[in-house]
Amino acid sequence: xxxxxxxxxxxxxxxxxxxxxxxxxxxxxxxxxxxxxxxxxxxxxxxxxxxxxxxxxxxxxxxxxxxxxxxxxxxxxxxxxxxxx
Numbered sequence: 001x002x003x004x005x006x007x008x009x010x011x012x013x014x015x016x017x018x019x020x021x022x023x024x025x026x027x028x029x030x031x032x033x034x035x036x037x038x039x040x041x042x043x044x045x046x047x048x049x050x051x052x053x054x055x056x057x058x059x060x061x062x063x064x065x066x067x068x069x070x071x072x073x074x075x076x077x078x079x080x081x082x083x084x085x
Contacts, residue, residue, distance in 0.1 A: 002085070003048045003056045007078040009069045010041035044068060047083065056080055 011017045017039050024038040046063075050056040057080060064076045 001050060001052065001056070002083040003050070003053070003080050004083055005044075005046050005048055005056075005060045005078050005080050007044040007046070007060070007064060007068060007076060008041060009044070009064070009074050009076045010039055011073060012075055013039075015073055041074075042068070048080075053080065053082070 011020070019040040020038040023040060024035065027035045027038070046060075048056050048059055050059055060078055060080060064078065065071060069076045
C-alpha cells in the first residue's frame with residue numbers, strides 16, 4: 001500500500017516564535033492590524049509504502065519524532081491518505 005503523508009511541524013505554543021513575531025509586526029506595519037498570533041512552521045509531504053495503514057502511521061510518527069521535529073521546541077501532526085492506483 002502507498003500513502004501520502006501531509007505533515008505540519010509547529011513551534012510549541014509555550015515557546016516564543018521569533019519568526020512569527022517578526023511577520024506579525026510587519027503585517028501590522030503595513031496596515032493589517034486585524035492579524036495576531038502569527039506562528040511560522042514547516043509543511044512536509046511524502047509518500048510512504050507499507051503493508052497497512054497502521055504500519056504507515058508508525059513509520060510517519062517515527063520520522064516526525066526523530067527527524068522532522070525537535071520535540072523540545074516543536075510539535076507535529078499529520079494526515080495520511082492512501083494513494084489509489
